Amino acid sequence: MAVWMGVCVLLAGGVTRAAPPSSQGGAPLRVQYLTGRAELLGEGNVWRAASGTPTVALGLRVGTGRARVASTGGKYAGSVLLASASRLGVLRDEANLLEGNFLLEGPVAVHVRGKHLVMDRAGRARVDLRGDVTRRVAVTSGSLRVALGGRAVTVGEGQQLDLASGSVSAFREEDPWYAAQFTGVGEATVQALRGTVRVTRGAEIRPAAVRDRLNPGERLTTGEGSWAEVEFTGGGYLRLQSHSELSVTGAEGTGRGREVTLQLSRGSAWNVVPGSPGTPGGLQLSTPVVSTAARGTVFRVDAGGRVKVLDEAVAGPSQSTAADAEAPRPLTLTLDPVRGRVRDLTLSARSLPDARVTATVAGRRLSLTREGDRFRLGRLDPPLPEGTYTVRVSAQRRGEAATRWQTVVIDRTPPALSALRAERVGRSLTVTGTVRDDGPVTLTTRLGDQTFTRRVQGNFRWLLPAPGTPPRIVARDEAGNESYANLP
Numbered sequence: 001m002a003v004w005m006g007v008c009v010l011l012a013g014g015v016t017r018a019a020p021p022s023s024q025g026g027a028p029l030r031v032q033y034l035t036g037r038a039e040l041l042g043e044g045n046v047w048r049a050a051s052g053t054p055t056v057a058l059g060l061r062v063g064t065g066r067a068r069v070a071s072t073g074g075k076y077a078g079s080v081l082l083a084s085a086s087r088l089g090v091l092r093d094e095a096n097l098l099e100g101n102f103l104l105e106g107p108v109a110v111h112v113r114g115k116h117l118v119m120d121r122a123g124r125a126r127v128d129l130r131g132d133v134t135r136r137v138a139v140t141s142g143s144l145r146v147a148l149g150g151r152a153v154t155v156g157e158g159q160q161l162d163l164a165s166g167s168v169s170a171f172r173e174e175d176p177w178y179a180a181q182f183t184g185v186g187e188a189t190v191q192a193l194r195g196t197v198r199v200t201r202g203a204e205i206r207p208a209a210v211r212d213r214l215n216p217g218e219r220l221t222t223g224e225g226s227w228a229e230v231e232f233t234g235g236g237y238l239r240l241q242s243h244s245e246l247s248v249t250g251a252e253g254t255g256r257g258r259e260v261t262l263q264l265s266r267g268s269a270w271n272v273v274p275g276s277p278g279t280p281g282g283l284q285l286s287t288p289v290v291s292t293a294a295r296g297t298v299f300r301v302d303a304g305g306r307v308k309v310l311d312e313a314v315a316g317p318s319q320s321t322a323a324d325a326e327a328p329r330p331l332t333l334t335l336d337p338v339r340g341r342v343r344d345l346t347l348s349a350r351s352l353p354d355a356r357v358t359a360t361v362a363g364r365r366l367s368l369t370r371e372g373d374r375f376r377l378g379r380l381d382p383p384l385p386e387g388t389y390t391v392r393v394s395a396q397r398r399g400e401a402a403t404r405w406q407t408v409v410i411d412r413t414p415p416a417l418s419a420l421r422a423e424r425v426g427r428s429l430t431v432t433g434t435v436r437d438d439g440p441v442t443l444t445t446r447l448g449d450q451t452f453t454r455r456v457q458g459n460f461r462w463l464l465p466a467p468g469t470p471p472r473i474v475a476r477d478e479a480g481n482e483s484y485a486n487l488p
Contacts, residue, residue, distance in 0.1 A: 028055045028056070028057065028071075028072055028093065029055065029056040029069050029070070029071060029072070029090060029093070029094075029095060030053060030054070030055050030056065030069065030070065030071075030072050031050065031052070031053050031054050031055075031056060031060070031067055031068070031069050032053060032068040032069065032070055032079060033053070033067070033068055034050060034051070034062070034066070034067035034068070037049075037062070037063035038050040038060060038061065038062045038063065038067050038082075039060070039061050039063075040054060040056065040057075040058075040059070040060055041057075041058040041059030041060070041061075041089075042057075042058065047061065050067075055072075056069055056088075056090060056095075057090065058089065058090055059087065059088065059089045059090065060082070060087070060088055061086065061087035061088075062082045062083070062084055062085065062086050062087075062100070063084065063085065066081060066082055066083055066084060067081075067082045068080070068081045068082070069082070069088075069095060071093070071094070071108075074093075075107065075109075076094075076106075076107045076108050076109040076118075076119075077107065077108075078104065078105045078106045078107050078108030078119065078122075079104075079105050079108065080095045080097070080102055080103070080104055080105075080108065080110060081102065081103040081104075081105070081178060082100060082101075082102060083100055083101035083102070083103075083177055083178070084100075085099075085100055086099065086100020086101055086102060087099045087100055088102075091111045092111070094109055094110055094111055095110045095111070096110070096111040096112075097110055097111065097112045097113070097127050097129060098113070098129070099129050099130075100129060100130070101126065101127070101128050101129075101130075101177055102126065102127040102128075102129075103124065103125075103126050103178045104117075104119060104123075104124065104125045104126070104127065104144075105122075105123075105124055106119030106120070106121055106122050106123040106124070106125075106142055106144070107119055107120055107121055107122065110127075112127055112129070112137065112146075112163065113129065113135070113163060115146055115147055115148055115163065116146070116147040117137060117144055117145070117146050117147075118144060118145045118146075119142060119143070119144040119145075120144075120145075121142055122142060123139065123141050123142015123143060123144065123157075124139070124140045124141045124142065125137060125138060125139045125140065125142075125144055125155075126138050126140065126173075126177075126178075135162065135163040135164050136160050136161060136162055136163060137155060137160065137161045137163065138155075138159070138160035138161075138171040138173070139155050139156060139157050139158070139159055139160070139171070140157065140158075140171075140173060141157055142157060143155060143156045143157060146161060148161075148166050149166065153166065153168065155168060158170060158171055158172075159171055179263065180263065180264035180265075181249070181261055181262065181263050181264070182238060182261070182262045182264070182269075183259055183260070183261050183262075184232030184234060184235075184236055184259070184260055184262075185232055185233070185234025185235070185257045185258065185259055185260075186232050186233030186234035186235075186257065186258060186260070187213050187232070187233045187258070187260065188213070188214040188230050188231070188232055188248065188260045188262060189211055189212060189213050189214065189230065189231055189233070190208050190209065190210055190211065190212040190214070190220070190228055190229070190230060191210065191211075191229045191230065191231040191237065192210065192228070192229040193208055193209075193210065193226070193227065193228040193229070194225075194226055194227055194228075195222065195223055195224070195225050195226025195227070195242075196222065196223030196224070196226045197220065197221070197222050197223070197226055197227075197228045198220075198221050198223075199212060199214070199218055199219070199220055200218065200219040200220075200221065201215075201217055201218045201219070202217075208220060208228060214230065214246075214248045214260070214262075215248060215251075216248050216249070216250055216251050217248065218247075218248050219245055219246065219247045219248075219265075220240060220245070220246045220247075220248075221244070221245045221246075222240050222241065222242055222243065222244050222245075222267070223242070223243070224242060224243065224334070225242055225332065225334060226242055227239055227240060227241055227242060228240045230246070230262070232260065234257060238262075238269045238270060239269060239270040240267070240269050241267055241268045241269060241270070242267070242332060243266070243267050244264070244266055244267020244268055244269060245264075245265045245266040245267060246262050246263070246264055246265070246269065247262065247263045247265050248260065248261070248262055248263075249261045249262070249263045331351070331352060331355060331395060331396075331397045331401070331402050332350075332351060332352065332395075332402065333349060333350070333351045333355075333357070333393070333394075333395040333402035333403070333404055334349060334350040334351070334404075335347070335348075335349045335393050335404040335406055336348040336349065336350075337406075338406055338408050340409055340439070340478060341409045341410075341411040341438070341439065341477070341478045341479040342408060342409070342410065342411070342479055342480075343410070343411065343412055343479050343480055343481065344379040344380065344383050344384070344410070345361065345377070345379070345380055345383075345384055345389070345391070345408055345410065346376070346377060346378060346379060347359055347368060347375075347376065347377040347391070347393065347406070348374065348375070348376050348377075349368060349374070349375045349376075349393055349395075349404075350373055350374055350375070351373065351375060351395040351397075351402070352373065352395075352397055353370065353372060353373050354397060355375075355395045355396065355397040356395065356396050356397070357370070357375040357393065357394070357395045358393070358394050358396075359377055359391055359392065359393045359394075360391070360392045360394070361384070361389050361390070361391045361392070361408075362384060362389055364380075366380070368393075383410075384410050385410065386410050386411060386412055386413065387409075387410055388407065388408070388409050388410075389407070389408050389409075389410065390405060390406075390407055390408075391405070391406045391407070391408055392404075392405055393405075393406065409479075410479075411438065411477070411478075411479040411481065412479070412481060413437075413481060414475070414477065414481040414482055414483040415435050415436065415437035415441045415475045415476075415477045415481065415483055416435065416436040416437070416483065417433060417434070417435055417473070417475050417483055417485045418433065418434050418435075418436070419432075419433050419434045420432070420433040420473075420485055420487060420488065421433065421488070422470065422487040422488060424466050426466070427465060427466045428463060428464070428465065428466055429463070429464045429465065429466045429467065429471075430461065430462070430463055430464075431461070431462040431463075431464060431473070431487065432459075432460065432461050432462070433459075433460060434458065434459050434460070435456055435457065435458065435460065435475055436458075437457075437475075437477045438477075439457070439477060439478050440455050440456070440457045440477075440478070441455070441456055441457065441475050441476065441477050442454070442455050442475070442476045442477075443455075443456055443460070443462065443473055443474070443475055444473070444474045444476065445464065445471045445472065445473045445474070446471070446472075447464065447465055447467045447471055448467070450465075452464055470486060470487040470488065471486075471487055472484060472485070472486050472487075473485050473486075473487065
């Protein structure tokens with residue numbers, strides 16, 4: 001009998017001993033990313049807070065948030081996504097799914113409550129393990145094999161396997177927890193808004209208004225610097241942030257009442273869970289699924305399903321209640337408009353005071369100087385040559401990013417005045433000539449104590465009071481370039 005060193009993994013009901021190492025060459029599991037709160041099992045069966053992209057040697061569990069893990073080598077280089085309140089161990093250098101909701105992206109091999117599951121090619125499957133009620137493997141694309149009681153069972157796309165009975169049946173996904181979705185009871189209505197907020201249904205687009213009810217098939221979108229708050233009549237609300245889109249994907253009657261499902265297809269939203277423990281209904285955060293006691297909790301969820309806890313009283317896996325230090329303010333970036341033509345590039349933007357704002361132009365990356373919530377870029381040294389440039393301005397803050405674009409034309413060529421003539425008739429002077437420039441030009445002249453201006457382009461004719469001496473004309477273009485001419 002082979003002798004091997006056992007690995008202990010703490011489970012809900014006690015301690016179990018891992019099996020011998022697999023033939024994958026000992027490639028460890030590593031966290032690819034995590035958001036929210038997660039913990040790693042370490043020596044002495046002690047759970048410690050996880051951050052970054054650590055190696056998972058013994059176990060990983062997620063509170064309010066989610067994490068993605070993958071093998072760092074070997075044949076099965078796919079990944080496992082853990083939803084909130086989910087836990088896995090390590091068995092034979094592979095993930096051992098213990099409790100919660102998981103999304104598998106192949107090729108991947110995992111253990112599920114003593115059964116080996118293998119997806120040899122690219123595909124996607126979900127594993128739902130919630131107590132003794134839900135124990136299934138469902139395939140949404142591709143196929144997989146499950147070692148079940150000495151036999152291999154193949155589960156194809158659109159099928160699910162009951163891990164308790166071993167039966168295979170049809171599967172239709174109605175709760176894609178890994179997508180950015182929100183479900184609430186009652187009607188979903190717009191309760192407050194600011195800026196440009198629109199409701200779209202098919203080809204019809206109209207401005208949103210307070211007390212608008214959102215119906216299936218409709219989309220709510222927000223523009224620059226805008227937001228909208230959506231409230232469920234059964235309790236709870238969410239705020240749709242700037243440059244975001246929320247779709248109403250369905251409404252149906254359930255045991256809780258009428259439930260409306262909203263899909264965040266672009267941007268980000270704040271989700272506020274009602275604060276009374278035991279209150280029926282209310283807003284349920286289904287991205288990710290929260291089966292912890294989430295009460296009075298504010299989350300930020302983006303369209304990719306990433307979640308950050310902002311204020312909380314969450315009974316997580318370790319009963320930890322340390323709040324995230326981030327203030328519940330989303331990153332914003334507003335770029336002041338630049339005139340069409342300028343002599344030198346200068347920028348002015350507005351963002352949060354702790355953001356880092358940079359500009360990229362002509363292959364140069366430049367930092368903007370902060371003045372409160374304003375960020376400025378002075379004249380460049382060396383300056384940009386004449387021409388048209390696309391400037392990218394970006395703000396970054398605690399993992400968030402925002403980008404704006406600006407087209408700028410650098411112009412240092414003064415307008416050209418030609419064919420000037422002046423004809424005096426009585427007390428009036430008629431000035432004619434031609435001005436050449438890429439845009440309109442402002443002509444200015446001073447006669448005595450009066451100043452006269454005229455905006456012209458191309459050939460022009462200008463009637464002025466007759467001066468005592470021939471006047472001087474100044475031609476100034478949009479960029480501020482000037483040329484001068486004395487009338488004959």
